[in-house]
Amino acid sequence: MKIPKIRVLSNSSEIFNNPIYIQAKKQVENAIQQVDWPLGTGTFSIYPESGKKKGEGNGVKPIKDNFIKDLEEQGWSPELSIISGLGKSDAVLKTQGKIVAVAEWETGNVSSSHRSLNKMAFAIQQQLIIAGFLIVPCRNLARYLTDRIGNYEELEPYFDFWFNSIASLSYPAVIVILGIEQDEDSLLVPRIPKGTDGLANN
Structure with missing residues (x-):
């Protein structure tokens, strides 16, 4: 899987030099890049079908599960x-023993994306974390996924607002939004199952 777009919301040189943040960002990026479909191929290929109609398009849960699994192997804890x-x-x-970073893989609509970012910003304001990562599909991928899933381009108009919110704090912290995309479109691969059907729990 590719990461064609990254927006870093902070102007703190202290956080950019923090080894914990550097490690966390590297682990999140590596986990994204390891996501593949079909599983085990080493490449993320998407069946190019719109998800607007029932029974069409691709799901999100199987690829999210593999991202979380990779982070677990690197010492992260899921669902806390x-x-x-x-x-x-x-x-x-x-x-x-202290939570220092969180990662959210977006599977809902753009309102869900806003809630995730607001939760991260609030946790930073409360000095509970130093870094938050939101992984969200770019529009080029989102059009083939579950209808109305949040996408990077929909969030872009709000980046300056969140940047200013983080930059106004004396606490050194950062939010990173990563826009993800498929390596290729292919009619030769199966659709990614939606919900808990088929391979969704594999």
């Missing part, structure tokens, strides 16, 4: 809550 009442994060990185 960092703030009471705001739900669980897909993956968290702990150092010396």
Whole structure:
């Protein structure tokens, strides 16, 4: 899988030189790049069919599961809550018993993407984490996934707002939005199952 777009929301030289952030960012990027479809091929190929109609297009859960699995192998913990009442994060990185980074792989609509970013920003404001990573499909991939899934381009108009929110804090921290894409379109690969059907739990 490719990462054609990355937006880093921070102007803190302290966070950019923080070895924990450097490690976390590298691990998240590596986990994304290891995501493939069909599984085991080493390449992420998407069946080019719109997901607007029922029973068409591709799901998201199987590729998210493999991303989380890769992070687990690198020491991250899945499905943990960092703030009471705001739900669980897909993956968290702990150092010396303290949560220092979270990663969210977007599977919902753009409102869900906003909630994820707001949760990260709030956790940073409360000095609970130093880094948050949102992984979201670029429009070129999103058009073949579940209808109305959030995408990078829809979030772009708000980047300056979140940047200013982070930059205004004295606490050194960062939010990173990573836009992901397929390596290729192919009519020769199966659709990615939606929900918990088929291979979704594999």
